[in-house]
Amino acid sequence: MLNVLDEFRKKIDDIMLNCMNKRVAIYGYDSYTGRFLKWYADYYHGIKIDWLISEDMSVGRGYDLEIFRPSVFDFNYKDIKDAVIWLAQPLTEELAEKLEAWGYKENTTYFDFYEEVYGEDIYSQSDRQTDAFRKRKIGKRDIQFLEWLEWKYGCNFLTPISKDDFEVVDAHGSRYSCSTQKEIFPIIDHCHIHPSENDAIFDFGCGKGGAMVTFCDYGFKKVGGVEYETKIYEVAKDNFAALGMDQVELLCGDARNIKEQLDTYNWFYFFFPFDKDVFTVVINNIKESYLRKKRKLHIIYFTAMDYSFIEETGIFRLTNQFTIDSRQRVVGILESCES
Structure with missing residues (x-):
């Protein structure tokens, strides 16, 4: 785990561990925060959320999702009155009055995560x-x-960046967006790996470095990445400098030109980085790296594209395919057939 995240984790853990062995309702589940708290509670503490409460009842929401309106507190429904409430939205005077009317007390039976994490700077x-x-x-x-x-x-x-804003124009690239621990940790868990000193992971199309930070947080001692757009690369450099992270290898340039540098890595991550034309060249470079230095290689393939061209190299085979909680749900894991 990254030391720079210790303070954040402590703020979250202090609330959650106070609620161990209690029934829990998340209020404000319609936000990313709600989904993050649900994931974090289960992933780190094995806490299962009993009730998901949302003020947003859009007609587009599927009824098969077990999400309740706040009025469920008025119905005396089952044992929801026995649950503690985790607020996944800022506490307003109106909401505080509602919670008090329902019989809840702050920091006793309901907990304000926003105040704990951000104070008044929400x-x-x-x-x-x-x-x-x-x-x-x-x-x-x-x-x-x-x-x-x-x-x-x-x-x-x-903050996402449209391809139209790129200064280094390339027909094969894609817009910048970011994936985080909530998406990436479950992917690595499916790989059944506990990173050792010999494990190193490389991110193609690393953007501002969010996934690289996540890999370090997971436990990889060596993390590398390449970014084609110079100005995005500069943002990534500033991010790592601000966090004091010197264990990363950050490269700027065309992913097709990254060759010998790959020899020190055994894990390769692809999250919508480029089209098949570039992908094919990059996969061939990884194959050549394998032939130069025989070792077990792994490819994490998180993109909406047929992976068969990777298997056609004769080096890799698909070993796992699964879905995660993300807009692009399907993830494939490939590994070298021999080491």
Whole structure:
């Protein structure tokens, strides 16, 4: 785990561990924060959430999802009155009055995660930055690892960047977006790995470095990545400098030109980095690296593209395929057939 996240984890853990062996309702599940708290509670503490409460009852929401309206507290339904409430949205005077009317007491039977994590600085101010590469998220903050690092250390991970804003134009690349621990940790768990000193992972199309931070947080001692767009690369460099992370190898350039550098890595991560034309060349480079230095290699393939061209190299085979909680749900794991 990254030391820079110790403070964040302690804030979350102090509340959750106070609720061990209690029934829990998450209020405000319609946000990323709600989904993050649900995942974190189960992943780190084995706490299963009993009730998901949302004020957003959009018609597009599937009825098969067990999400309740706040009015469930008025119905005396089953044993929800015995549950503690975790707030996944900022506490307002109106909500505080409702909770009190329902019989809940702050820091006893309901807990305000936003106040614990961000204090009163819950809403980021208007960003006057005109540079698309340096723009930051405005409005309500979410509670999650990378957003807290943005708030605490001045990093910039989450704001997406359209391909139209790129200065180094390439027909084969894709827009910048970010995946976090909530998405990546379950993927690595499916690989059944406890990173050792000999394990190193390389991220193709690493963007601002969010996935690289996540790999370090998971326990990889060596993490590398390449980014084609120079200005995004500069943002990533600033992020790692702000966090004091010197264990990463950050490269700027065309992924097709990364060859001998691959010889020190045995894990390769692809999250929508480029099209099949570039992908084919990169996979061949990984194959050549394998032939230069025989070792067990693993490819994490998190992109909406047929993976068969990887198997056609004769080096790799698909060993696992599963879904995760993400817009792009399907993940494939391939490994070298021999080591």
